[in-house]
Amino acid sequence: MNKVKVYSTPVCPYCVSLKEFLKKHNVDFEEIDVSQNQEAAREMVEKTGQMAVPVLEIDGEFVVGFDRKRISKLLNIEN
């Protein structure tokens, strides 16, 4: 089982699509709303160098943006 975290904001459209994609493929994930949690936002920026969402953390590896190909590979999702 992969440990998956989604860093997102409630209104970011690609975050909505990403979460929908994960749900569709039955991937359990922890959701971190960076608009409500400034500490998590800072931590995410420190770890990734990115000031943009969505960011996905899969077993400690970061994927920036809704990169369907890489996410599918890391989670063994067949498209």
Add this chain to the structure above:
Amino acid sequence: MELYDLIIIGGGPAGVTAGIYAARKKLKTLLVTEDFIGQVGKTGQIDNYLGLPGISGIELMEKFKEHIKKFEIEIQEAEKVVRVKKEKEFFLIKTGSKKNFLTKSVIIATGRDPRPLEVPGEKEFIGQGVSYCSICDAPFFQDKAVAVIGGGNSGFEAALDLLKYAKRIFIFERSDKIIADEILQEEAKKEKKIEIHLNKEVKKIEGRGKVQSLLYHDLKTKKTFQVPIDGVFVQIGTIPATAFVKGLVEFNEADEIKVDFKTCQTSCPGIFAAGDVNDGKWKQIIIAAGEGARAALAVYKYLQNMN
């Protein structure tokens, strides 16, 4: 290869409406789209779409997507069309992942993409301070100074989205007047955090690892200034997403596809263009949806005459 009656390219209001109308006419239809987000999905709140006042852009897109999925229509999501080629009386659609589809007719409904600023530093710092989506990325600029480039509606809306987070917001506009709607101007002018700068042309975005400053040229005094800044939100309008049909259909001087508005047909019979991608005036969701319906019905007629 399977032959479709119609391939719709784009999943915005024009493409989705065309899909619904085509499905109701029992056309063998495929809709190809990168996503169901587009310009609408990146808009915070929409107050001028009939029947759904105050809905958020992404919610409206979710509704469109649910609606089209009620019909028998094939959808290829996460596919970008890179080329449309004429093959005798049919058309070949090629995607970025090297899929090919053959069809009797095409509706182009790809809308528009954000216009890049095209200054040094812009591409390098995307995601590291440069953003085209204020509602997505505003929370990363808590207590920071940000610049919004562009004094139109989307520039002012971005500045207002940033209000909750940023400590200072500069709006840089190249021309000598603001073109945003009065209602937005009034709102922005009430806020002390927002400073509006006219006649300023942004020249360069600078930093190490992330955005740290911005160089701009004052077009009146002809002097160049540097301002420390943590974020740059580019909101200088949009360009039509038409590169994949260049040379196949006629464009106007703004690279919009020329159509006959009676049918939305382009200069190439069998190819239709609906919504923001064509040369119609006033880019609105409701207009795009209306044109999607018109184009699909025109396709139905075109196919009848073809057989």
